Amino acid sequence: MTILKNNKNLSISILFALFALSLCTTSYSFKNNSNTLILHPTINSNDSFEIKGVVEPIPAYDPTPPYYSLNETVVLIIENSLWGISAVQTAVNQYEQDLKDTGYTTIKHTNSISTVQNLKSLLQSWYTNNNSIGAVLIGNLPYAQYYHPAVLGTFNAETFTCDLYLMDMDGNWWDLNTDGVYDKHNASTGADIYPEIYVGRIDATNRGLGGQTNSQNIITLLNRIHSYRIGGVSRTHRAITYIDDDWQAWANGTYDNWPGWLDNAYSTRTDVHTPTTATTANDWLNTRLLQDYEFAHLCVHSGVNPGQHYFGPRGSGEGTVSSSQIHTKINAPAFNFYNLFCCHGADWSTWDCLATTYLYSGSRSISVLGSTKTGGMTDGTTFYDSLGNNMTFGKALHDWYQSMTTYSGNYVEWFYGMSILGDPFSTIHFDCTVLTPKIFSFTHPSSSWSANALPSFNWTKPSDVNGIAGYYYIIDQNPTTIPTSSTGIFTKYTGALVSSSLSDGSWYVHVVAKDNVGNIGNAADHYQVNIDTTGPVLSLTSPVPYYNSSINSISLIWSATDSLSGYGGTAIWLDSPSNNVYSGTLQNTIISSLTEGIHVINITVLDYVMNINSLQFLVHIDLTNPMLNLLSPLNQSNTKSVVQFNWNVMEGETGYKYTEIFIDNILKSTVNAPLMSTTISNLNPGQHTANITVYDWSGRSNSIIMTFTVEPPAIPGYPDLFITISVLTMIGITLVWRKRFRFLFK
Numbered sequence: 184m185t186i187l188k189n190n191k192n193l194s195i196s197i198l199f200a201l202f203a204l205s206l207c208t209t210s211y212s213f214k215n216n217s218n219t220l221i222l223h224p225t226i227n228s229n230d231s232f233e234i235k236g237v238v239e240p241i242p243a244y245d246p247t248p249p250y251y252s253l254n255e256t257v258v259l260i261i262e263n264s265l266w267g268i269s270a271v272q273t274a275v276n277q278y279e280q281d282l283k284d285t286g287y288t289t290i291k292h293t294n295s296i297s298t299v300q301n302l303k304s305l306l307q308s309w310y311t312n313n314n315s316i317g318a319v320l321i322g323n324l325p326y327a328q329y330y331h332p333a334v335l336g337t338f339n340a341e342t343f344t345c346d347l348y349l350m351d352m353d354g355n356w357w358d359l360n361t362d363g364v365y366d367k368h369n370a371s372t373g374a375d376i377y378p379e380i381y382v383g384r385i386d387a388t389n390r391g392l393g394g395q396t397n398s399q400n401i402i403t404l405l406n407r408i409h410s411y412r413i414g415g416v417s418r419t420h421r422a423i424t425y426i427d428d429d430w431q432a433w434a435n436g437t438y439d440n441w442p443g444w445l446d447n448a449y450s451t452r453t454d455v456h457t458p459t460t461a462t463t464a465n466d467w468l469n470t471r472l473l474q475d476y477e478f479a480h481l482c483v484h485s486g487v488n489p490g491q492h493y494f495g496p497r498g499s500g501e502g503t504v505s506s507s508q509i510h511t512k513i514n515a516p517a518f519n520f521y522n523l524f525c526c527h528g529a530d531w532s533t534w535d536c537l538a539t540t541y542l543y544s545g546s547r548s549i550s551v552l553g554s555t556k557t558g559g560m561t562d563g564t565t566f567y568d569s570l571g572n573n574m575t576f577g578k579a580l581h582d583w584y585q586s587m588t589t590y591s592g593n594y595v596e597w598f599y600g601m602s603i604l605g606d607p608f609s610t611i612h613f614d615c616t617v618l619t620p621k622i623f624s625f626t627h628p629s630s631s632w633s634a635n636a637l638p639s640f641n642w643t644k645p646s647d648v649n650g651i652a653g654y655y656y657i658i659d660q661n662p663t664t665i666p667t668s669s670t671g672i673f674t675k676y677t678g679a680l681v682s683s684s685l686s687d688g689s690w691y692v693h694v695v696a697k698d699n700v701g702n703i704g705n706a707a708d709h710y711q712v713n714i715d716t717t718g719p720v721l722s723l724t725s726p727v728p729y730y731n732s733s734i735n736s737i738s739l740i741w742s743a744t745d746s747l748s749g750y751g752g753t754a755i756w757l758d759s760p761s762n763n764v765y766s767g768t769l770q771n772t773i774i775s776s777l778t779e780g781i782h783v784i785n786i787t788v789l790d791y792v793m794n795i796n797s798l799q800f801l802v803h804i805d806l807t808n809p810m811l812n813l814l815s816p817l818n819q820s821n822t823k824s825v826v827q828f829n830w831n832v833m834e835g836e837t838g839y840k841y842t843e844i845f846i847d848n849i850l851k852s853t854v855n856a857p858l859m860s861t862t863i864s865n866l867n868p869g870q871h872t873a874n875i876t877v878y879d880w881s882g883r884s885n886s887i888i889m890t891f892t893v894e895p896p897a898i899p900g901y902p903d904l905f906i907t908i909s910v911l912t913m914i915g916i917t918l919v920w921r922k923r924f925r926f927l928f929k
Contacts, residue, residue, distance in 0.1 A: 256288045256315045257608060258306070262322025262386075266293040268398050274405035275321065281412050282608060284619045286705045290315065299325035303349055310352050310380055317381040317577045317607055318349075321401060323388040326532065327356075329599055330366040343556035344532045346602045350378030350581070378584050381577030383550070383607025387543050389534050392510040400543050408549055408606045411519065413645070416547040417613050418519055422449035422478035425471060426456035428496045430482045430524070441482070444563040447571035448611060449478060464494045464502025472515035478611060479516075482524040482559075489527035489536040506540035516545040520576070520611060522552045524560060529553025529602050538604045549609045550576045556600035562586070570611050577607030617696045617703060618645035620654060620677070622710035632713040632748030634792040636684035640710065642694050644677055655703065656694040664693045665707040671695070685714045687747060715747035718796030719788045728800035731837045733881040736775035737802055743770055743788040751791040758783050779806045779836060805836040805881035813875055818889040824868070824896065828852075829860045830875060830887075837880035845874040868895040 259279055265271045279289050290309055296302050302325050309315040327348035333340040342364055348356055353374035357367035370376045387400035395403065410416045424442040426434040433439040434456040442454040453476070455461055462483070471479075484498030485491060495501035509516060521541050523529060529538035529551065538551040553559065560566060565586040569579035580603060587598070620642035623629070627638045644651055655671030656679065657664050666672075671693075672679075690712050695704035724740040726732075743750045755765040757774060765772045774784070782804065787797040810833040816822050832839040842854040844861065852861045871893060876886040 255286070256290060256309070256313045257282060258309050258315050258318035259289060259291045260296070260302070260305070260318060260320050260324060261291070261293045262324055263293055263295040265322040265398055265401065270402055271398050274402045274409075277409050278405045281409055281618075284704070284706045285412075285608070287608070288313075296324060299327045299348070301325070303327075306349060306380065306382075307352050315380060317383075317575070317581075319383050319385060319607055321385045321405075323386055323397065324384075328364045329368075330364045331599070338557055341556050343600045344530065344602070345555070345599055346382050346384070347378060347584075347599055349382045350380055350584075351376060352379040378581055381575075381581040381603070381607055383577055383603035383605060384531065385605060386531065387539060389531060389536070390539050390543055392506060392535055392540060392544060404543060404548075404605065407547070408609065411547075411549050411609065411613055413618060414613060416519070416549075418477040418517070418547060419451075419475045420449070420477050420611070421451035421453070421475075422480065423453045423455065423471060423474070423476045423518075424480040424482075425462060425467060426454075426480075426482040427462045427484065427494055428459040428501075429484070429498075431456055431459055434482075441480075441563070444567045445478075445480060446567075448567040449571075459496075460501070462494060462501070464492065464504045467492070467494070468504045468508060468512060468515075472509070472512055472517055474517065476518050478520045478522075479518045480522045480524070485523075485525040485528040485537055487527070489530040489533050490540070492525065492537065506535045506537055506544075509537075509540050510544040514546070516541050517547060518545065519547055519549045519613075520551070520609075521548070522560060522563075522566075523554075525553060526557045526559070527555065529600070529604060530555040531602065531604055538602075542605050548605065550603060550605035550607065552576065552580065552601070552603055554598070554600040555602055558597035558600060560601065561597055573610050573612050575608045575610055576603060576605075580607075617651075617698050619704055619706050619708045620645055620694045620696050622692055622694055622708045624710070624712065627712045630711050630713065632715045632790075632792050634714075634716050634794055636686075636714050636716055637681055638685070638712055638714075639678065639680040640692055640712075641678035642708065645696050645704075650699045652697050652699045654694050654696050656692060658690060658692050660688065660690055662691050662709055662711065664691065664709075665705065666693050666695050668697075668703060673697075684716075687714050687716055689713050713747065715745070715790060715792050715794060717747075718794040719743040719745035719750050719790050721786065721788045721796045721798055723786070723798060723800065726802065729803070730800075731803045731805060731879075731881040732777075733805055733883045735777045735779075735804055735806060736773055737777065737784070738771070738773050739784070739786070740771045741786055741788075743796075745790040745794075748791040748794075751789045751793075754787045754789070756785050760785070777802075777804045779804050803837050803881065805879060805883055807836055808883045808885045809834040809839060809877050809879045811875065811877045811885045811887055813887045813889065816873075816889075816891050819891065821892045821894050824866050824893050825862060825864045826866060826891070826893070827860070827862050828873075828875065830877070832856075832859060832877045834877075834879045837883075840878050840880045842875065842877045845876075846871055848872075848874075866893045868893050 259275065261275055279291060282289055290313060292305065296305070306318060326344045326346065328342055329345035329348065330342045331340070345365070348365065354368060354370045354376040356365045358365050359367055368376055385401055385404055387397050390400060393400070407416055422445050424434070424445060426441060430441065434441045434454070442452065445452055484493040486493060486498060490506040492504040493499065494503065521538070523538055525537060528536060530536050531539050532555070538553045542548045542551045560583065563583065566579045566583035569582040574582065580601065622640055622642045624638060624640040626635060627633050627640070642654070653673055653675040654677070655666035655668060655673055657666045657671050658681070692710040692712065693707040695707045697703045720743070722742045724742055726737060730737070739755070741753070743753060752768045753765065753770065754763060755772065756762050757764045764774055780803070782802050783799060784802060785797060785799045787795055789795050812831040814829040814831065816826055816828070828844060830842070839856045841856060842859070843850060844852045844863065846863060846866065851863050854861045869892065870890055872888065872890050874886055874888050876884050878884045
């Protein structure tokens with residue numbers, strides 16, 4: 184691999200192709216303080232930008248956004264067989280993302296659920312452990328049935344589907360005759376029979392109209408719900424109350440004021456109930472369904488056949504409207520939301536019921552509320568007040584349940600079958616929140632590292648029915664910050680630049696959008712950029728700098744660490760930047776075939792964004808042993824007990840370092856350079872062997888081995904006496920030997 188060098192500063196431009204690839208995947212971040220100028224790009228017609236060095240002030244007027252959901256947990260439960268369909272996964276994931284963008288925390292469950300009791304246990308677990316507030320059931324999931332006996336003159340005995348069972352987290356439900364149908368509901372001390380959560384169903388298992396499969400119907404509805412949240416299928420914010428003959432006294436104020444329930448939610452409203460002849464099948468099908476309303480509160484008989492409306496007194500005389508007619512009506516049904524006071528009209532366990540038809544046949548339908556049995560919503564003020572305060576469809580139903588003073592008597596018959604079909608998390612103010620922009624950067628791909636400390640970033644413009652006025656953003660080192668009108672920088676542009684360098688580390692850009700009616704998104708997009716402008720930390724393990732080697736190879740070991748972008752590799756040159764001897768990612772190598780003399784070794788390490796760090800040191804190769812000349816004592820000479828050693832050393836490479844003198848294999852003296860003499864005392868008389876070894880700085884050596892005799896010390900006044908003693912000693916030894924020899928052979 185070729186490495187380009189600069190002889191002047193010993194820098195490396197490119198290590199090898201792998202590093203070049205890493206250069207193409209870098210990323211960046213930003214900071215916001217009094218010393219950093221944020222430059223807003225001006226967007227022109229082709230979405231490019233030019234830099235304007237201005238800082239825009241935060242607008243003085245900023246109304247409080249009217250959204251409801253914030254920091255709440257909702258549950259998505261998807262039928263396991265449906266989850267295996269990729270298009271369903273895509274639609275559900277988009278639905279989940281929309282909920283997150285609204286401010287929810289989501290739990291998604293896709294495993295099989297065999298019984299409604301298992302389903303309820305899961306809901307109770309999430310309610311207890313995660314404080315979940317509601318759930319949507321997508322697909323053909325289990326349901327409970329409830330039975331109540333006949334009420335003389337009012338209701339027949341009924342067994343009906345009952346999602347209240349799934350919404351009541353702490354009440355007692357009894358199957359007294361063990362037939363699989365609940366027939367008693369009460370609560371223990373400290374509990375109650377009110378719902379703690381709300382539930383909605385998205386399922387078209389029992390739909391035949393339209394020719395789509397269940398999964399196709401679900402995908403269509405989920406995509407429509409997404410479109411509604413971004414203003415794609417919204418209608419004018421007004422409602423229609425359509426109250427047929429038998430409830431006129433409740434509509435005109437004689438007994439109640441049913442249209443007045445909607446006042447807080449819809450001040451703009453059409454109330455159709457007088458005269459009684461105004462509410463007919465023909466009028467509903469051919470006139471009202473074609474008109475522009477967001478909400479329909481419909482009170483019409485349906486009865487035994489939940490797939491058909493019956494108009495007129497006691498459901499007779501003014502025509503019928505079937506699910507098939509509703510489905511085939513051009514551009515109908517046209518509304519987003521329905522509250523059906525239509526007995527059995529929401530019995531989704533039957534084929535093509537009215538609620539299912541309104542929900543799936545309508546090109547704009549989002550949520551339908553109705554009863555699976557005889558009955559419907561009474562005393563509905565709380566429900567509509569909640570909707571008017573930007574509560575979700577499910578929360579409004581929950582609040583309505585909580586407002587009822589008793590669940591005994593006729594109340595059981597009237598509302599134990601109340602169910603939501605469609606999106607329980609929808610609101611009638613579709614623009615009560617703002618979708619989250621998506622941040623991206625051409626200079627700093629997400630989560631990659633970059634040596635460029637001056638990043639630029641952009642974000643997408645989210646869809647919004649009222650249009651986007653601008654954005655609040657913050658640059659900091661917290662991954663979860665959410666900008667607000669008081670903490671964020673406001674800009675009307677879809678991008679920004681930073682004019683002063685960021686410090687090394689991870690930075691995060693956070694952006695929320697603001698629309699033209701003052702809503703500010705409560706869920707930010709967070710974009711991570713990583714800055715690394717310093718090379719790896721480099722240290723040499725071996726050899727030590729200015730190492731002297733007695734062989735022609737050097738083993739190099741070094742340590743290179745980079746806590747940011749990471750260690751990328753090492754390049755080593757010998758004597759000249761053009762003489763590359765190693766390129767790779769290891770942290771050890773051997774340089775061999777070195778000539779005798781001094782060499783320069785340069786180690787340069789790189790990280791993954793091409794930052795470098797280098798160290799340079801010398802090594803001295805010495806392949807020649809030092810030369811030694813012993814001056815004294817002479818070989819085989821006689822000496823006194825104090826011996827003076829003198830020698831000469833010639834060393835032309837690394838230089839003379841020290842000498843060791845061994846007498847009879849015992850180290851007697853170590854003499855460091857530049858000294859070349861030493862005195863050894865107290866040697867015993869007799870012959871001795873001396874080893875004189877000299878060493879150079881590479882560890883090479885040379886030795887001389889010689890013998891010498893130490894004379895016994897002389898007796899004062901008798902310098903030759905030691906000779907006589909020696910002779911006598913030898914005679915004595917001879918006599919002893921002869922005596923032993925005679926003993927052995929006698």
